[in-house]
Amino acid sequence: MTLVLMALVFTGLHAQSKSDLPNVTLKDLNGKDVNISKLSNNGKPIVITFWATWCGPCIKEHNALNDVYQDWQDETGVKIYSVSIDDSRSTAKVKPTVEGKGWEFEVLLDVNSDLKRAMNVSNPPHTFLIDGNGKIVYQHTGYFECAEDELYEEILKIAKKKK
Amino acid sequence: MRKHILVLLALALTTSFKAGAQSLLESSQVSGSFQTDAQYYMLDEGIGITDLNGKKLGINGFGKVNYANGNFSAGIRFEAFLPEMNGFRKELNGVGLANFFATYDNGFIGMTVGDIYDQFGSGLVFRSYEEWSLGMDNALRGARVVLRPAKGVTLKGVYGRQRYFWAPYLERNFATDDYRGIVRGVDAEWDLNQSVTALNDSKFKMSIGGSFVSKKQVNQSMFYNIPENVGAAAARINLGYGNFAFSTEYAYKINDPSAINNFIYKEGQALMASLSYSQKGFGAVLQVKRIDNMSFKSMYTGKQNDLDINFIPPINYTHTHSLPSMYTYSTQPNGEMAAQLQVNYTIPKGTALGGKYGTKLTFNMSQVNDIVRDSVKYGNAMALNESGTLGYTSKFFAISDHRFFRDINFEIDKKINKDWHVTAQYINLYYDIETIEGHAGSPVVKANIGFLDVTYKINKKQSLRLELQGLWENEVHKGYEVEESEKKDFQKRGDWAFALLEYSITPHWSFSIADKWNYGNPVEEYRDHYFTGTITYIHEATRVMLSAGRQSEGVVCVGGVCRTVPASSGVSLTVSTSF
Numbered sequence: 082m083t084l085v086l087m088a089l090v091f092t093g094l095h096a097q098s099k100s101d102l103p104n105v106t107l108k109d110l111n112g113k114d115v116n117i118s119k120l121s122n123n124g125k126p127i128v129i130t131f132w133a134t135w136c137g138p139c140i141k142e143h144n145a146l147n148d149v150y151q152d153w154q155d156e157t158g159v160k161i162y163s164v165s166i167d168d169s170r171s172t173a174k175v176k177p178t179v180e181g182k183g184w185e186f187e188v189l190l191d192v193n194s195d196l197k198r199a200m201n202v203s204n205p206p207h208t209f210l211i212d213g214n215g216k217i218v219y220q221h222t223g224y225f226e227c228a229e230d231e232l233y234e235e236i237l238k239i240a241k242k243k244k
Numbered sequence: 245m246r247k248h249i250l251v252l253l254a255l256a257l258t259t260s261f262k263a264g265a266q267s268l269l270e271s272s273q274v275s276g277s278f279q280t281d282a283q284y285y286m287l288d289e290g291i292g293i294t295d296l297n298g299k300k301l302g303i304n305g306f307g308k309v310n311y312a313n314g315n316f317s318a319g320i321r322f323e324a325f326l327p328e329m330n331g332f333r334k335e336l337n338g339v340g341l342a343n344f345f346a347t348y349d350n351g352f353i354g355m356t357v358g359d360i361y362d363q364f365g366s367g368l369v370f371r372s373y374e375e376w377s378l379g380m381d382n383a384l385r386g387a388r389v390v391l392r393p394a395k396g397v398t399l400k401g402v403y404g405r406q407r408y409f410w411a412p413y414l415e416r417n418f419a420t421d422d423y424r425g426i427v428r429g430v431d432a433e434w435d436l437n438q439s440v441t442a443l444n445d446s447k448f449k450m451s452i453g454g455s456f457v458s459k460k461q462v463n464q465s466m467f468y469n470i471p472e473n474v475g476a477a478a479a480r481i482n483l484g485y486g487n488f489a490f491s492t493e494y495a496y497k498i499n500d501p502s503a504i505n506n507f508i509y510k511e512g513q514a515l516m517a518s519l520s521y522s523q524k525g526f527g528a529v530l531q532v533k534r535i536d537n538m539s540f541k542s543m544y545t546g547k548q549n550d551l552d553i554n555f556i557p558p559i560n561y562t563h564t565h566s567l568p569s570m571y572t573y574s575t576q577p578n579g580e581m582a583a584q585l586q587v588n589y590t591i592p593k594g595t596a597l598g599g600k601y602g603t604k605l606t607f608n609m610s611q612v613n614d615i616v617r618d619s620v621k622y623g624n625a626m627a628l629n630e631s632g633t634l635g636y637t638s639k640f641f642a643i644s645d646h647r648f649f650r651d652i653n654f655e656i657d658k659k660i661n662k663d664w665h666v667t668a669q670y671i672n673l674y675y676d677i678e679t680i681e682g683h684a685g686s687p688v689v690k691a692n693i694g695f696l697d698v699t700y701k702i703n704k705k706q707s708l709r710l711e712l713q714g715l716w717e718n719e720v721h722k723g724y725e726v727e728e729s730e731k732k733d734f735q736k737r738g739d740w741a742f743a744l745l746e747y748s749i750t751p752h753w754s755f756s757i758a759d760k761w762n763y764g765n766p767v768e769e770y771r772d773h774y775f776t777g778t779i780t781y782i783h784e785a786t787r788v789m790l791s792a793g794r795q796s797e798g799v800v801c802v803g804g805v806c807r808t809v810p811a812s813s814g815v816s817l818t819v820s821t822s823f
Contacts, residue, residue, distance in 0.1 A: 103310075112435060112451060148601070168373070169557040170559060171559075177521070180524055180525070181525065181590060183524055183525050183602065193363045193373060199310060199312075201308065203277055203820050204820075220785045222787050222820075223782045226699055226709075226750060227701065227750045
């Protein structure tokens, strides 16, 4: 009896910690469903960045991120998800743009801005950094030249914590 | 012993309650965002602002809070337009709770009550969405059910009434012309690759879908017999094989006389298709579309974009620089034939032309023409697009000589070395301003546009950006003769020059000055300078932007963010944050 009660106490104490990411499902460029709340990168950092084919600063940010992506991956194992908020005006252009520009990110299509709304993004570009437990640890709106360096410092902070 | 048990029981209950509450708190996420755009208006005779109409200040603001806990989420959005900024609809003036929703979704079934944003296929028969920066919101207040009975199968049903600025949803006021109907819709989609195991990782991709949407409206017209139920249906298919992708959607709508289509009783049709090929370093996409009488609103007297149930996407290239975006095409729901081709290519790194970083090229061409309309028999006579008749007949593949729009552009994007980056674009534009903006009798805009965007990195923290743009009209310029009575139609016409210099200190500050000069306007008094200075401060997800000067109509991109602005003179402030 006592044991049962003790067990109860402990199960009660076991509070589960959950991901900050919303329960929204988007399609990737191959048409596969991806549930954002279930994104994982084996405990390594994840970057989610919102963009659109018609957003000049976003293209600049993506080009800059793409230039350093390989190095970042080698050093920290970070994975970048690039969420396109293009609607049916330009969804057909997303894949040719991504491939044509040679970007290496995992690209997701937020055709009706479901994730944009759920993550409270007002204007692209807007970038989130998520740690290995699914917590949003840093976010940034807009793009200035070299802003990726600041993002990388934040990535290094959580990548180091891991070790 | 008993005492012990009681103590333990009490302990167990309190801890599990406490832990329960704690775990509820820990698993709950509260997030949200705020934005305020304010503008202080000043008289500026130089650009023709001689009367502020009693309005010195415009403030648009919103605040939203989302709550999520596992499968449950809910949110509210509060909006204030006190009063609305110039360029936004007067009906927005007001303050209140504009949007709320609650959703439960466990993967098998999802239910939402409140304000719903969703779309079926590409939106040809149903799309509800909001675009804050344009003051546009046609959310459907009602209920939605989403069912996923098997892998790859999604069924959706929506029911409700659309947002119409601040008009109440339940007690519509017919005296103020609020005849909004009820919108009902169902959609089914089947993705073969997710539902058939053998096709899971196949190179061949296929999904199909279909939807049916209807509106139930009240006939308040004294002249026309307005149908109380109007239905529209659509079917779509997406196919892919390796690097190729093809998708198409066809929509049909029964007769739906409205203020937009001049109260004709013709059915509507829409067809969109796209074919693309992409591989690393190369992407090409061809899109075509045909629209015939496809305006679909939940109120037959609706104007502009009010109460649109569907969304007819313009497929042309969206320009974001100041001068190229001056003449932006908007869809003609009564009829258009459009085609668009875009090619993206990256000249590989390490080649003579690619250099160290590769060179990115983009080519785009789009054109839109009218459909061909033939008159129909009405009584003993022939009539073309006359109210109360069947309107017209139209051959499906016939293209009218009346061209609305054409844009041919070529862009080169090159990182020269660690410090220098250049983007340049040339655009050849044809823009039928009479049709698109409703300026009767205005000559077509035929223009060459070019821009050069150069970024120089001073060091790891500081950079300079220079933008030079020019727009040259082929026919309308300094020497063009304008009659006194037509003058007004020539605002913003003729040749333009634009220059912007931005200095930014990563990650927080940006300072910029810009001048836009209509130096080649045929009307001398319109040859104005639009000078602006802007300071932007960004800290993580917070942005504060202060600018002063004159703004002409168009899209402005400063501090890494773009938004549309109306013509004005004064000081404006934007504060936005999200958490």
